[in-house]
Amino acid sequence: MGIDPGTNFMGYAIIKVNGKSQKPELLVSGVLDMDKIADPYLKLQRIFKRTLQVIDTYNPDELAIESQFYGKNVQSMLKLGRAQGVAIAAALQRDIPIYEYAPRKVKMSVTGSGTASKEQIALLLRKFMTIHTTSELLDETDAIAIAYCHFIQSTSPLLAEGHACKTWDEYIKKNPGKVR
Numbered sequence: 001m002g003i004d005p006g007t008n009f010m011g012y013a014i015i016k017v018n019g020k021s022q023k024p025e026l027l028v029s030g031v032l033d034m035d036k037i038a039d040p041y042l043k044l045q046r047i048f049k050r051t052l053q054v055i056d057t058y059n060p061d062e063l064a065i066e067s068q069f070y071g072k073n074v075q076s077m078l079k080l081g082r083a084q085g086v087a088i089a090a091a092l093q094r095d096i097p098i099y100e101y102a103p104r105k106v107k108m109s110v111t112g113s114g115t116a117s118k119e120q121i122a123l124l125l126r127k128f129m130t131i132h133t134t135s136e137l138l139d140e141t142d143a144i145a146i147a148y149c150h151f152i153q154s155t156s157p158l159l160a161e162g163h164a165c166k167t168w169d170e171y172i173k174k175n176p177g178k179v180r
Contacts, residue, residue, distance in 0.1 A: 029131070
């Protein structure tokens with residue numbers, strides 16, 4: 001499950017990885033729209049409830065969420081942190097492991113560039129899997145990108161079988177029989 005946290009719009013997505021093919025398939029994605037809710041605590045309650053609802057419906061094995069980043073406004077960062085914390089609490093309520101990814105890491109995993117635009121990410125995701133979103137809000141495709149980033153990170157040969165390696169050269173040295 002991928003979540004793009006926010007206090008006005010929260011994107012969420014569930015991808016499934018098919019057995020032998022290891023090809024990710026988008027099961028569901030959407031946006032929780034809280035733009036018209038004035039009370040910030042009601043927004044947090046809505047995030048918690050919707051996150052639990054998606055978890056209870058699709059039973060994801062793991063939750064990937066975008067980590068906080070400091071922009072121009074400290075207040076915005078604090079609000080984002082609350083939204084992120086509530087979504088994490090919902091996953092913890094169901095004993096789901098949490099993985100956080102910095103925005104640059106998500107962009108790099110999907111596009112190969114840490115400075116890619118949201119539009120570029122959305123375009124490339126459509127090449128990797130079938131996406132049926134009609135939402136013009138990019139929070140939904142951001143959530144798909146976060147889930148896809150986690151898929152990429154968790155299936156990387158550099159991380160396989162406890163062989164955490166920082167480079168391909170290090171992986172080759174540790175796994176001489178696996179590389180031809």
